[in-house]
Amino acid sequence: MAEDRIAAGEIVGIFEALAQTTRLGAYRLLLRYLPYGLSAGDIARLLAVPHNTLSTHIAHLERAGLVLGRREGRSVIYAANSSKMGHVLTTMLADLGTSLEDVALPGLTLAAPAFPQKRPKSAGKRVRNILFLCSGNAARSILAEAIMNREGGDRFRAYSAGSRPAERPDPIGLELLSTLGYDTREFRSKSWKEFTSADAPRMDFVITLCDDICEQPSDPWPRNALLAHWGVADPALTNGDDVQKRAAFMEAYRRLGARLTAFVNLPFESLDRAALKSRLADIAMMEGATELTVNNAA
Helix, strand or coil, rough: CHHHHHHHHHHHHHHHHHHHHHHHHHHHHHHHHCCCCCCCCHHHHHHCCCHHHHHHHHHHHHCCCCCCEEECCHHHHHHHEEHEEEEEHHHHHHHCCCCHHHHHHCCCCCCCCCCECCCHHHCCCCEEEEEEEEECCCCCHHHEEEEEECCCCCCEEEEEEEECCCCCCCCCHHHHHHHHHCCCCCCCCEEHHHHCCCCCCCCEEHHHHHHHHHHCCCCCCCCEEEEECCCCHHHCCCCCCHHHHHHHHHHHHHHHHHHHHHHHCCCCCCCCHHHHHHHHHHCCCCCCCHHHHHHHCC
C-alpha cells in the first residue's frame, strides 16, 4: 500500500544504521526475540560487547526507527521494530512490481505490534532438559550450558558433558563467562556417562557441538530425546597467543548465543516432533556452521 512506502533518504539511513557489525547483530538478535524484548544488559552479554559500546549502537538504531525502547522499572527494554523494515521491503519490492504478500514466508510478521514485553514466566509447564556434548567438555559445551541456563529461564535446564572429558574447563572460556557476569564456580569437565544412569535427569534434547562425536550419542539417550548436531569450531584449538584465543572464544560464544536465542524462542507448544526436528536442523545452519554440519544437511 502507498502509505507503507518510505522515502529514499530514510531507506539510506536504515541501511547505514545496519552497515556495522554490532548494530546488525543487535537488530538480528532482537528480531529473534520478537514478540519479546531484551534489556540492554542482556543484549550486551549475548553479543559479548561492552555495555557502553552497545548503548551507542542502540541509540543509532533507535534514531533510524529500527529499535524501540521502553522503561520497565530500573531497566530499559528494547525490541526490534519489524514494521520499519517491512516498509523498506514494501517500497523496494514495489519497484520490482511485486509485494510482500507474494514473497513472505509463513509466520513472517512485519506489522507494527504493541511494544513487546519480556517473556512471562511459564505457568507450571514442564522444564525441558537439554544436554550439550563435545569431546572434552572444556569449551563449547561449557559456553552453551552457561548461555542456556540464563536464557532458558524457568523453561529449560541445561547440562554439558564430553566423550573424553578434559581435566578442567578451559580457563580462557571461564574468564570470558566471568567477565560477562556468569557464575563459573560450579563448572567442571565431566563424562557423558554421568547422564546415562537410571537416576540421571531425563534429556529432552541432546545437541552435539563437536564434529568428532556427532555420530556417536544415540543409544544411551531416551527414545523421545531429539538429537541435533550444531557443529561450531573449537576455540580451544586456535593457534596463536592469548589475545587470538580470547577472540576465538568470543566468536564461539556469539555463534552459540545466536543459536540458543533462536532455540529458546521457538514456538514449542505449536510444533510437532517432525517440525521441531526441522527447526533444530535450521538452527544448525546458522553462521559459523562447520563443514560437516553443512554436508550433513545437504
